[in-house]
Amino acid sequence: MRRQSARESSARTYARTLPIVPVRARGLTIEGADGRRYLDCLSGAGTLALGHNHPVVLAAVRQVLDSGAPLSVLDLATPVKDAFITELFRTLPPGLAGRARVQFCGPAGTDAVEAALKLVRTATGRSGVLAFTGAYHGMTAGALAVSGGAPEVQAARLPYPQDYRCPFGVGGPRGAELAARWTESLLDDPKSGVPLPAGMILEPVQGEGGVLPAPDDWLRRMRRLTADRAIPLIADEVQTGVGRTGAFWAVDHSGITPDVLVLSKAIGGSLPLAVIVYRDDLDVWQPGAHAGTFRGNQLAMAAGTATLAYVRENGLAERAGRLGARVMEQLRADLGGLACVGEVRGRGLMIGVELVEPEGTEEPAFGAGSAAVGRGGAEFLDHRFATGPSGDGAHGAYDPSAAASGRKPGAHDFGAAPSGGG
Ligand code: PMP
Numbered sequence: 434m435r436r437q438s439a440r441e442s443s444a445r446t447y448a449r450t451l452p453i454v455p456v457r458a459r460g461l462t463i464e465g466a467d468g469r470r471y472l473d474c475l476s477g478a479g480t481l482a483l484g485h486n487h488p489v490v491l492a493a494v495r496q497v498l499d500s501g502a503p504l505s506v507l508d509l510a511t512p513v514k515d516a517f518i519t520e521l522f523r524t525l526p527p528g529l530a531g532r533a534r535v536q537f538c539g540p541a542g543t544d545a546v547e548a549a550l551k552l553v554r555t556a557t558g559r560s561g562v563l564a565f566t567g568a569y570h571g572m573t574a575g576a577l578a579v580s581g582g583a584p585e586v587q588a589a590r591l592p593y594p595q596d597y598r599c600p601f602g603v604g605g606p607r608g609a610e611l612a613a614r615w616t617e618s619l620l621d622d623p624k625s626g627v628p629l630p631a632g633m634i635l636e637p638v639q640g641e642g643g644v645l646p647a648p649d650d651w652l653r654r655m656r657r658l659t660a661d662r663a664i665p666l667i668a669d670e671v672q673t674g675v676g677r678t679g680a681f682w683a684v685d686h687s688g689i690t691p692d693v694l695v696l697s698k699a700i701g702g703s704l705p706l707a708v709i710v711y712r713d714d715l716d717v718w719q720p721g722a723h724a725g726t727f728r729g730n731q732l733a734m735a736a737g738t739a740t741l742a743y744v745r746e747n748g749l750a751e752r753a754g755r756l757g758a759r760v761m762e763q764l765r766a767d768l769g770g771l772a773c774v775g776e777v778r779g780r781g782l783m784i785g786v787e788l789v790e791p792e793g794t795e796e797p798a799f800g801a802g803s804a805a806v807g808r809g810g811a812e813f814l815d816h817r818f819a820t821g822p823s824g825d826g827a828h829g830a831y832d833p834s835a836a837a838s839g840r841k842p843g844a845h846d847f848g849a850a851p852s853g854g855g
Pocket of ligand 1: 541542641672673698
């Protein structure tokens with residue numbers, strides 16, 4: 434039979450070079466049409482909190498199918514939707530749970546980001562949004578405008594703190610302090626010319642930017658800074674949510690309460706679902722102000738309810754924290770000495786291995802990431818680079834124009850593995 438995928442657009446990217454035709458999947462494993470079994474490191478781009486085809490997810494989906502319930506219900510209230518909202522609210526940060534509204538936004542994370550941006554703009558009557566270097570929020574126009582990699586975008590220029598490639602060259606708490614002060618002075622210095630923004634959007638752990646966990650103190654500082662100036666804080670947990678970082682939501686580590694939480698990927702139990710949860714006093718929508726066709730997918734809600742409940746009841750977030758610490762320890766022991774490995778970092782089971790040029794310059798190894806995770810990855814690591822200590826220190830001063838111009842490397846450039854994001 435002629436494979437029709439040859440007719441698919443060349444925009445197809447995930448696993449493009451992998452010679453696998455998946456026909457069955459269970460847990461961590463995918464079975465190819467060739468009968469071979471593969472360990473799935475793509476993890477549905479972070480949608481598979483319980484792995485492929487977990488029995489509780491399948492049972493929940495079957496139950497909806499067998500009950501004869503409508504599969505698409507638009508904005509109507511249903512028992513399936515009620516169950517999802519009830520379970521979601523059980524998991525929310527306590528400061529938000531008591532006074533939150535939820536809005537179903539459409540199938541994708543980027544839809545929820547658009548809704549969040551529109552909500553804070555509508556609620557404040559202001560327009561600008563503060564965003565950070567290396568940020569990734571989606572592929573639609575508004576989400577791209579607050580993402581860090583797009584060269585044409587001027588918005589996402591505030592320094593996101595990181596140790597290994599600290600924009601100020603110092604790392605640690607001092608680097609985070611300088612990053613926080615940069616943002617504060619932008620808002621407080623009249624000469625900066627930056628009007629009071631409609632919101633700030635951040636990822637508690639940047640995923641696509643290279644698996645960069647934000648320090649808890651910096652997050653608390655951003656929370657104080659925005660609260661003091663009545664700027665709504667949007668936490669994008671599309672990739673970090675549902676236990677992956679060792680807490681149910683990554684903001685739980687720092688204890689901050691965002692004004693808007695953006696959720697997708699794993700909340701649908703591998704089916705398409707995206708919501709925003711936000712402080713009720715921000716609920717300024719007029720009826721019809723924000724609509725969309727695919728907001729009532731009952732299969733996704735049922736799969737999501739089962740997933741959220743299973744993660745909560747079985748303490749899977751804590752487990753991800755414990756396992757993540759062990760995985761990182763082992764990765765550091767096994768890979769830390771390789772000249773091509775700049776840093777192993779992460780939070781919980783959201784872990785990245787940064788690949789750099791082996792000369793000890795800390796220059797990102799462009800292309801090496803995709804080569805390493807693609808066909809022959811192990812061979813690549815074995816033979817391409819000699820082992821030896823990685824060099825230290827080639828930290829440049831913070832240059833936001835470099836970041837905004839797209840010269841900052843992204844995860845796809847220097848290889849975040851295992852590649853649970855996407
Ligand atoms: N926000 C974050 C933090 C993400 O990681 C992603 C997807 N990688 C998105 C938003 C966009 O989600 P989607 O691809 O479902 O539109």
